[in-house]
Amino acid sequence: MFSSADKVAGQGVGSAYLELVGLLKDRLQDQFTVTINKHGQADITHYHTIDPQFFLSTFSKKRGRTIGYVHFLPETIEGSLRMPKFAKKIFYWYMIKFYKRMDQLVVVNPSFIPKIEAYGIPKSKITYIPNFVSPVEFPDRSIQDKLALREKYQLPKDKFIVFGSGQVQERKGVDDFVNLAKKNPHVQFVWAGGFSFGPMTDGYDHFKKIVENPPKNVIFTGIVKRTEIADYLNLADLFFLPSFDELFPMSVLEAFSCGVPVLLRNLELYEAIIAGKYVGADDLTGFNQALQKLMTDADFYKHYQQLARQAAQEYSPEHLAKIWADFYTAQAKF
Incomplete structure (x- = not known):
């Protein structure tokens, strides 16, 4: 190697x-x-x-x-x-x-x-x-463990938590992540990741301002260890990645492994690998509609939670x- x-x-x-x-x-x-x-x-x-x-x-x-x-x-x-x-x-x-x-x-x-x-x-x-993704590194934890993790990271136990991860850059759709948070001030949003390539990152100046002064219900953790990513996934209710382009995002597999429903932008490239396993939308309006349904329709939520767990088995x-x-x-x- x-x-x-x-x-x-x-x-x-x-x-x-x-x-x-x-x-x-x-x-x-x-x-x-x-x-x-x-x-x-x-x-x-x-x-x-x-x-x-x-x-x-x-x-x-x-x-x-x-x-x-x-x-x-x-x-x-x-x-x-x-x-x-x-x-x-x-x-x-x-x-x-x-x-x-x-x-x-x-x-x-x-x-x-x-x-x-x-x-x-x-x-x-x-x-x-x-x-x-290894289920040892990204386990699907119990409800009790999830609540304990929220306490550990000082996050509210009674709020719906949306989690995203990846480099903070335009391609990852970070603007839509933040804008969805603005539309839902009662929901807690957390993004784990930062500027892996510093000022070379596309849109660095724009995103640096957002990271330094985010909406009240958005937390940018910066770059964290993989063990912490697993913790955030387990304490979250939803994984949201609004990327415009990907190959095969490890972050999605990590979410599947932790048994977390996934919301993604509808991209043709996902069709060959994870079709039907996630909630898809085309734009901010669609993301917002999907989020409302996931928060209010228990059967809809459980369906995509089960699909996540099934996908984890396929990519074990x-x-x-x-x-x-x-x-x-x-x-x-x-």
Whole structure:
């Protein structure tokens, strides 16, 4: 494994990387010997990030079969980072160059296969393997535990709590999160995440003002540990992510694992992975209507809570362990 994904806190790429490393060490240690960021002879080298030093290492004959994890494409970077046009052009060129250098690519959403093909990479070199979340790290806690967590984080026990997580940026739909809070002053909103890339974050000046002076019923926690994300999910009544673009958000899987109903913007890319498992809406008006129904219709709420728990089973470590084992074994035989 080669990765720097866990060096920048508060991003899903790092979470996905840590989940896979944990899976290999906990469930597949008898089949695979795993090293992290160590140069040496290998049957397979799996690159999780596209660092220049990693690119250079691909020219070594010791690397074996090279696997590239596609966590982002040029179009998914738009709305995330603020860069000069010339720098963006070079970065995008390099990104695709890195992917083309791989023997095989792994995507977390099948809807991105044709998009990768459009960059001149054949479909035969692309494999779909979804993200997953460990129920140990993101448990579905009891009602008593949930109330205790509200007390721990000094949040009201008698209010409906809406939770969102991710980097504070335009692409994540943070404006809609805040505007929905303004429409519902009786509801507590909490957003966990911050500016992982500092002033380079797209819309940094705009969002910095919001974070520093949010509505009274909105809390921005800043970047927190994954254990705290699990706590916030368990104390929340609803997970709300109004993103405009995603690959396969780890935050949604984390919510499913904690048995929390999910409200998302209707995006075509979700259709291939979690269709029917979440409450969807197109805009702020739709989000508000969905929120009112979730708060007032107990059967509707319980239905989506059960769907979340079902989805958690589909994207469990048990299910994904065999998929990864079969994939790595097949790649080693090339």
